[in-house]
Amino acid sequence: MSACDTPRTPRTATAAPDVVLRAERVSPTDIDLHWRSGAPGTSGHILEFATDAAGPYTVLQYLPPRVTSYRHPDLMPHTTFHYRLRAFAGPASKPVDVVLPPGELTAADEDAGHDWLPARTDPQRTAPGRPLRSTGAGAPTGFKAVVKHANGILFTWTDHASDEDGFLLESRISGEPGRGSGEDSGGDSGYAPLAVFEPxxxxxxxxxxxxxxxxxxxxxxFTRGALSNVVRLTTGASADQ
Known part of the structure; x- marks a missing residue:
């Protein structure tokens, strides 16, 4: 799913952040980010960047907890980049395994309507009432996957949360080490965020x-947690100059 802008968050006097972020310029236009997290119960991190200290910040990627580094490549030369992390947490549904038909989409698949594709809310599958932040409960139930064609899947679930910031579709693809450019340090189930949806x-x-x-x-x-420290680095000349 494409990155989206996130609202600006007012600065307040807080204790040390749960996530500590570091940045290193490894080439004139490539920046490596590294972090460690001391927050228990973290389900992953949201990496954001801006080219102005005041924002707005844009989401680079939602990352699983096992990932503790990310390379931001091929950046604009002579530009200052500002980075921050935000932990997210929340309960996941039971997983479902999906096997798609072999081959590519047929002509009939391509001509068929894809009205099932957009994200939507079905009131019959909404039963909110459990605040995630205070109880940790509210995991989606009834998670189902319906194969629509050789490359298409429809997912449905029942919403039980009353205060979620959104939903994350997570995947573990057979034979694929994981999505994104983060470095896998091992130690969890191997699922990685694939798409983010509104509450x-x-x-x-x-x-x-x-x-x-x-x-x-x-x-x-999921709900979003506190922000990390902000790190800033300025790129050099273009690599082809």
């Missing part, structure tokens, strides 16, 4: 890559 969504379709014929999926209701 109250309980139905969304997915178009997979031709190589993603087998995988396991789950959906997570």
């Amino acid at each position: 109250d969504i309980n139905s969304a379709g997915l178009i997979t890559l031709p190589t993603e014929k087998r995988g396991s999926y789950r959906v997570r209701a």
Whole structure:
């Protein structure tokens, strides 16, 4: 899913951040980011960047907890980049395994309507009432996957959370080490965030890559945590200069 802008957060006097972020310029236009987290119960981190100290910040990627580094490549030369992390946490549904039909989309698949693809809310699958922040409960239930064609899956679930910031579709693709450019340090289930949806969504379709014929999926209701420190680095000249 494409990155989206996030609201500006007022600065307040707080204790030391739960996530400590560091940055290193490894080439004139490549920046490596590293972090460590001391927050228990963290489900992952949201990496954000801006080219102005005041924002707005843009989400680079939602990352699983096992990932503790990220390379931001091919950046604009002579530009200052500002980075910050935000932990997210929340319960996940039970996973479902999906096997897609072999081959590519047929002409009939391409001509068929894809009205199942957009994210939406079905009131019949909404039963909110459990605050994630105070109870840790509210995991989505009834998570189902319906194969629509050779590269298409429709996911549905029941929403039980009352205060979620959104939902994350997470995947573990067979034979694929994981998505994104983060470095895998091991130590968890191997699921990685794949798409993010707004609060109250309980139905969304997915178009997979031709190589993603087998995988396991789950959906997570989540809330955002406190911000990390902000790190700043300025790129050099373009690599081809």
